[in-house]
Amino acid sequence: MSAAAARGPLVHRISSALYLHPRLFLLLLLAPPLIWLGIIYLGSLFALLLQSFFYIDDFSGNIIREFSMATYGQLLTIANADVFIRTATMAAAVTIAAALIAFPIAYYMVRHASMRMKALLYLAVMLPLWSSYLVRVYAWKLILAKEGIVPWFAQQLHLTWLLDAALSIPVIGGPSLSTSYIGSFLVFLYIWLPFMILPIVAALERVPASLTEASADLGATPRETFRKVILPLAFPGVVAGSIFTFSLTLGDYIIPGIIGNSRPFIGQAVYQLQGTAGNIPLAAAFTVVPVVIMAIYLLVARRYGAFDAL
Amino acid sequence: MQQKKTAVCFDGVARHFGEVHAVDNVSFEIGDGEFFSMLGPSGSGKTTCLRLIAGFEQPDAGHIAVHGVNVDGVPPYERDVNTVFQDYALFPHMTVSENVEYGLMIRKVAPGERRRQSREMLALVKLEALGDRKPNQLSGGQRQRVALARALINRPGVLLLDEPLGALDLKLREQMQEELKSLQRQVGITFVYVTHDQNEALAMSDRLAVFNHGRIEQIGAPADIYEHPATAFVAGFVGVSNICEGGLAQRLSGNPQPFAIRPEKITMTAANEPVPDGWFSVAGRVRAVTYHGATTRYAVALDGGGELAVMRQNNSGGRPAAAAGETVRLTWPRNLNQLLGGPA
Amino acid sequence: MRSKSRGAGGKAGLPLKLAAAAGVMFLHVPLFFIVLYAFSTDDKSFVFPLPGLTIKWFAVAWEREDIRAALSLSLQVATISTLLAMALGTLAAAAVWRSRFFGREAISLLLILPIALPGIITGISLRSAFNLAGIPFSFWTIVIGHATFCIVVVYNNVLARFRRSSPALIEASMDLGANGFQTFRYVVLPGIATALLAGGMLAFALSFDEVIVTTFTAGQQTTLPIWMLSELVRPRQRPVTNVVAVFVIAVTFIPILMAFYLTRDTHEVAGSGK
Numbered sequence: 001m002s003a004a005a006a007r008g009p010l011v012h013r014i015s016s017a018l019y020l021h022p023r024l025f026l027l028l029l030l031a032p033p034l035i036w037l038g039i040i041y042l043g044s045l046f047a048l049l050l051q052s053f054f055y056i057d058d059f060s061g062n063i064i065r066e067f068s069m070a071t072y073g074q075l076l077t078i079a080n081a082d083v084f085i086r087t088a089t090m091a092a093a094v095t096i097a098a099a100l101i102a103f104p105i106a107y108y109m110v111r112h113a114s115m116r117m118k119a120l121l122y123l124a125v126m127l128p129l130w131s132s133y134l135v136r137v138y139a140w141k142l143i144l145a146k147e148g149i150v151p152w153f154a155q156q157l158h159l160t161w162l163l164d165a166a167l168s169i170p171v172i173g174g175p176s177l178s179t180s181y182i183g184s185f186l187v188f189l190y191i192w193l194p195f196m197i198l199p200i201v202a203a204l205e206r207v208p209a210s211l212t213e214a215s216a217d218l219g220a221t222p223r224e225t226f227r228k229v230i231l232p233l234a235f236p237g238v239v240a241g242s243i244f245t246f247s248l249t250l251g252d253y254i255i256p257g258i259i260g261n262s263r264p265f266i267g268q269a270v271y272q273l274q275g276t277a278g279n280i281p282l283a284a285a286f287t288v289v290p291v292v293i294m295a296i297y298l299l300v301a302r303r304y305g306a307f308d309a310l
Numbered sequence: 311m312q313q314k315k316t317a318v319c320f321d322g323v324a325r326h327f328g329e330v331h332a333v334d335n336v337s338f339e340i341g342d343g344e345f346f347s348m349l350g351p352s353g354s355g356k357t358t359c360l361r362l363i364a365g366f367e368q369p370d371a372g373h374i375a376v377h378g379v380n381v382d383g384v385p386p387y388e389r390d391v392n393t394v395f396q397d398y399a400l401f402p403h404m405t406v407s408e409n410v411e412y413g414l415m416i417r418k419v420a421p422g423e424r425r426r427q428s429r430e431m432l433a434l435v436k437l438e439a440l441g442d443r444k445p446n447q448l449s450g451g452q453r454q455r456v457a458l459a460r461a462l463i464n465r466p467g468v469l470l471l472d473e474p475l476g477a478l479d480l481k482l483r484e485q486m487q488e489e490l491k492s493l494q495r496q497v498g499i500t501f502v503y504v505t506h507d508q509n510e511a512l513a514m515s516d517r518l519a520v521f522n523h524g525r526i527e528q529i530g531a532p533a534d535i536y537e538h539p540a541t542a543f544v545a546g547f548v549g550v551s552n553i554c555e556g557g558l559a560q561r562l563s564g565n566p567q568p569f570a571i572r573p574e575k576i577t578m579t580a581a582n583e584p585v586p587d588g589w590f591s592v593a594g595r596v597r598a599v600t601y602h603g604a605t606t607r608y609a610v611a612l613d614g615g616g617e618l619a620v621m622r623q624n625n626s627g628g629r630p631a632a633a634a635g636e637t638v639r640l641t642w643p644r645n646l647n648q649l650l651g652g653p654a
Numbered sequence: 655m656r657s658k659s660r661g662a663g664g665k666a667g668l669p670l671k672l673a674a675a676a677g678v679m680f681l682h683v684p685l686f687f688i689v690l691y692a693f694s695t696d697d698k699s700f701v702f703p704l705p706g707l708t709i710k711w712f713a714v715a716w717e718r719e720d721i722r723a724a725l726s727l728s729l730q731v732a733t734i735s736t737l738l739a740m741a742l743g744t745l746a747a748a749a750v751w752r753s754r755f756f757g758r759e760a761i762s763l764l765l766i767l768p769i770a771l772p773g774i775i776t777g778i779s780l781r782s783a784f785n786l787a788g789i790p791f792s793f794w795t796i797v798i799g800h801a802t803f804c805i806v807v808v809y810n811n812v813l814a815r816f817r818r819s820s821p822a823l824i825e826a827s828m829d830l831g832a833n834g835f836q837t838f839r840y841v842v843l844p845g846i847a848t849a850l851l852a853g854g855m856l857a858f859a860l861s862f863d864e865v866i867v868t869t870f871t872a873g874q875q876t877t878l879p880i881w882m883l884s885e886l887v888r889p890r891q892r893p894v895t896n897v898v899a900v901f902v903i904a905v906t907f908i909p910i911l912m913a914f915y916l917t918r919d920t921h922e923v924a925g926s927g928k
Binding site for chain 3: 011012014015016018019022026029030032033034036037038040041042043044045047048051101102104105107108109112119121123124125126127128130131132133134135136137138139140141142143147148149152190193194247248250251252253254257258267270271274280283284287290291
């Protein structure tokens with residue numbers, strides 16, 4: 001007869017009840033965050049997805065709440081398809097460039113830096129990552145402005161002709177750096193770079209030193225060791241980083257709005273559609289596309305082991 | 311039924327984790343003031359039984375009583391039981407004194423009184439000067455004593471120890487075994503001790519229980535268990551033993567029932583020596599000789615099949631009594647055979 | 655003969671060092687220029703080199719009502735969102751650590767979703783949800799939005815710390831007479847304190863800086879990032895914007911440094927899993 005559990009102050013009894021019923025306890029722990037995220041967040045995502053199956057009546061401008069694929073059909077027009085191609089190309093370019101710049105930094109950090117230097121570099125990469133996104137974008141507006149820093153440096157180094165040549169390349173050039181694709185590319189690269197560095201660092205750290213020693217012991221030159229041992233093992237880190245750079249570029253609407261020409265990216269299109277145009281169904285359909293692209297990307301990335309490198 | 315004299319009582323207790331029967335219909339009693347050990351290999355259920363007494367697990371069947379009080383559904387903080395954990399589980403953010411005083415603090419004992427008692431306790435475990443250190447500044451042996459002090463200060467009815475000496479090296483372990491035994495006699499509290507080391511169990515316990523696959527195979531005083539093992543498992547797990555079954559048993563003892571005979575009980579003589587009356591006898595050839603410092607072990611292949619292990623003390627010098635390949639005769643008194651039944 | 659304090663590769667070649675240094679500088683030089691421009695005397699354009707240096711813009715910025723209001727709102731939102739995220743994140747981390755239950759992986763995915771999906775999707779979703787539920791946009795809708803993606807930051811940090819602690823500590827505390835609440839107060843909470851704090855700091859920085867989701871969940875309110883965004887598109891006083899930018903850099907640097915400092919002795923450095 002367990003008289004003990006019935007005694008004691010209320011707090012004690014509650015504690016005992018929770019202790020003896022671990023499932024109830026678990027439920028109580030999970031309920032607040034689950035309710036918050038499950039209902040509020042998931043619910044609204046679902047509502048958004050639902051909207052993409054509605055369509056806008058051309059005459060009244062109202063949203064007709066009937067199931068239809070008409071809105072998705074609109075995605076296939078040239079103007080809209082253009083937006084997807086533009087955004088995806090930029091995302092790919094940024095990803096590749098980021099990988100190229102990030103790798104030496106990550107490699108140095110993991111394999112050559114002393115403990116102190118490594119901590120410093122870690123901090124140096126993290127600080128921009130967490131500091132203000134807008135401020136960092138704004139910094140580039142300063143730098144790329146027509147009368148600003150880059151043109152001045154070009155002048156001092158007598159490289160203005162190079163700058164002008166770059167700006168006159170069709171498609172990616174423009175009247176000035178801050179109104180061209182080159183400019184957007186630079187800013188995207190700058191902002192997402194830390195997202196690429198950190199997973200590569202994590203992946204490189206997982207390569208034990210004994211592997212490179214074994215490779216050398218078996219007769220490989222340092223270059224061969226790099227190509228055949230280190231690079232394949234670090235590759236999942238690169239893929240993991242690419243998930244971030246690709247997906248973040250796909251969805252961003254602020255950077256191209258501030259630095260770039262006026263042709264819209266996916267993010268801007270969505271913003272315009274749901275704002276003044278009031279065309280929620282099309283906006284929703286637009287958002288579904290990057291989500292689908294990323295889902296496919298994630299599946300491929302998973303096969304390359306990127307999830308273990310995250 | 312003298313319930314007052316029984317410190318812990320298990321009655322048909324079972325605990326399963328999914329398909330695994332960690333504890334399978336176990337019943338036994340632990341007397342008040344006893345040093346009781348639960349011995350067995352990993353996964354045998356001894357630790358689960360300990361946790362059932364402490365309250366970290368609840369039985370799926372059966373009842374457990376501590377000092378006469380049924381503790382079904384009673385959480386650990388309401389039981390008159392304290393535990394010394396395998397990895398000591400000292401609170402890393404508190405000093406040694408704060409660790410030791412924790413139980414008193416929870417029970418709202420005044421700070422002055424807490425201090426006094428914790429100093430007393432630390433002196434008892436010989437750690438007086440270390441009150442202000444943090445656990446990560448202590449050695450393994452010192453942490454173990456702090457864990458002991460932290461548990462004993464609450465004067466529990468039963469003290470549970472979960473393989474507390476496992477992490478210590480051999481010399482320290484043997485020293486701690488003696489200290490724990492004398493401490494237990496000093497404070498008079500019932501100790502329930504879990505270990506997989508049969509030497510430890512034999513040396514320290516008043517009584518011990520041998521666990522295997524969730525059941526108790528034998529329970530009794532150390533000498534009883536060693537000299538009269540009830541099953542093949544007990545004979546093999548507690549000390550080293552020869553186990554003779556089937557045809558070999560028939561040949562040696564004239565009876566097919568399996569039996570065990572300890573290597574040190576066998577006398578090894580030259581092949582032509584006379585055999586005393588009533589003693590078993592079998593001839594064989596020494597297959598291997600292993601030197602163990604105080605003793606030497608001989609593996610003897612028997613004529614007609616089978617093998618027996620023999621152990622002799624090295625009383626005179628280090629020379630072995632017989633070399634590999636020699637023919638010898640093995641004899642032992644009939645009454646030293648231990649007939650084996652199935653598991654209890 | 656390899657120095658013990660170096661990485662496995664020993665000393666690096668010069669090209670690698672230069673490449674790494676160039677990359678790191680690429681990350682930090684733009685911020686340096688912002689700070690520089692905050693002192694420029696020119697108020698019309700981004701002329702370089704700077705015509706002159708002055709600190710008058712700091713005073714001007716301080717006088718501006720709209721900046722002060724935006725700053726105050728941002729601080730309030732960040733504080734409350736952080737507190738909410740700390741509570742919810744700790745609960746979720748405790749639940750995931752304690753037990754194996756069906757859908758454990760799903761919970762982790764769910765928690766990371768608000769930060770993994772592009773901000774615009776999160777923003778639009780929340781906006782339509784509020785519309786559907788008839789909730790007017792206000793301070794609290796902003797807070798709800800922020801707390802939603804801040805939860806995972808706290809969750810990651812606290813879970814990592816839980817994983818490095820021993821469950822035996824909780825059992826020991828209960829064995830010594832403390833019930834669940836007392837155990838939380840005396841044993842669990844001190845154990846996760848620094849991780850919780852670090853997570854909170856990162857959540858604060860994240861919330862203080864957030865603009866995309868905020869744009870969608872705010873009514874008439876203006877947080878500091880929203881203010882900055884409108885200045886970027888339609889500038890009023892450029893130097894004042896620069897000053898605000900410098901201020902924002904300082905305000906977000908400090909929590910990051912503190913979070914790093916709080917967890918630097920551990921293997922799990924706060925923030926590396928953004």
